[in-house]
Amino acid sequence: TIGYFNGEFISVEQLVIPIDERGHQFGDGVYEVIRVYDGKFFMLEEHIERLFKSAQAIRLQGDQSIEEIRQLIHEAVEKSGLADCDVYIQITRGVATRKHLFPDVPVSVSMTIRPMKPTSDTVREKGMKAIFHEDERWANCYIKSLNLLPNILAKQTAQDAGCYEAILVKDGFVTEGTSSNVYIVSDKTIYTTPLSKHILAGITRMAVKELANGLGVPFVEKQFTTEELMQADEVFITSTTNEVMPIVNVDGKNIKDGSAGEMTLKLNAKLMELVKSVQHT
Ligand code: PLP
Numbered sequence: 001t002i003g004y005f006n007g008e009f010i011s012v013e014q015l016v017i018p019i020d021e022r023g024h025q026f027g028d029g030v031y032e033v034i035r036v037y038d039g040k041f042f043m044l045e046e047h048i049e050r051l052f053k054s055a056q057a058i059r060l061q062g063d064q065s066i067e068e069i070r071q072l073i074h075e076a077v078e079k080s081g082l083a084d085c086d087v088y089i090q091i092t093r094g095v096a097t098r099k100h101l102f103p104d105v106p107v108s109v110s111m112t113i114r115p116m117k118p119t120s121d122t123v124r125e126k127g128m129k130a131i132f133h134e135d136e137r138w139a140n141c142y143i144k145s146l147n148l149l150p151n152i153l154a155k156q157t158a159q160d161a162g163c164y165e166a167i168l169v170k171d172g173f174v175t176e177g178t179s180s181n182v183y184i185v186s187d188k189t190i191y192t193t194p195l196s197k198h199i200l201a202g203i204t205r206m207a208v209k210e211l212a213n214g215l216g217v218p219f220v221e222k223q224f225t226t227e228e229l230m231q232a233d234e235v236f237i238t239s240t241t242n243e244v245m246p247i248v249n250v251d252g253k254n255i256k257d258g259s260a261g262e263m264t265l266k267l268n269a270k271l272m273e274l275v276k277s278v279q280h281t
Pocket of ligand 1: 199
């Protein structure tokens with residue numbers, strides 16, 4: 001697996017990050033996960049744009065232009081020789097003796113390129129289980145920051161309960177998953193949490209909104225409660241790595257009859273069509 005750190009491409013096994021790297025000591029940085037399907041990037045520009053937005057939100061100003069970052073990502077994937085992979089890219093406030101205040105040093109850019117296998121149809125058609133979990137994160141979840149401790153704890157709690165994802169809940173309303181956006185389908189209408197500082201504006205969410213519009217399915221951005229979710233016809237999550245994934249059971253209770261929703265699977269099929277049709281370069 002190929003890795004990159006501040007100008008050097010090197011195998012991930014050999015890649016060493018300096019002890020005083022701010023990502024390491026403070027989680028003082030932002031990141032993106034970008035999917036490559038069959039040698040083609042999916043929504044690369046949107047991911048790069050969000051990366052720069054996140055960086056700006058934490059007052060992280062690198063010397064690299066969007067153009068240079070795009071070039072770097074392309075170079076990394078080319079070097080990896082992988083046609084189906086995930087690009088993980090992070091930008092941090094650089095390497096400097098540990099002090100809280102912003103150091104006057106160049107930002108660090110690092111990447112890993114790892115092979116990705118498509119999720120099997122069997123797994124998707126079976127769907128995943130989830131739990132509800134208190135959203136214990138901070139007030140700026142629209143920033144894709146490296147600080148994922150609440151997400152990690154909630155996801156592990158889900159795993160310990162035999163589930164895949166934790167659906168985060170704030171004041172009785174669903175915000176999002178630990179690494180996904182959450183949707184319900186009721187009366188042939190898709191509902192998802194409106195964009196705000198409390199959730200990440202998912203790139204897959206953006207794609208699914210367009211696909212729903214294309215299908216003539218109402219896409220309503222409105223908060224919903226845990227009860228509304230339990231009563232829904234279908235529940236699903238979206239993310240770059242999971243695409244459109246059915247959630248069939250939450251806290252041990254089935255959603256309807258506990259099978260993957262029809263609309264959910266249709267949206268995923270449409271997403272896969274989109275993946276095949278677009279050729280971002
Ligand atoms: N919400 C959170 C908290 C995430 O970490 C992620 C992705 O990892 C998402 C939503 C989905 O975003 P995207 O579709 O851009 O992968």
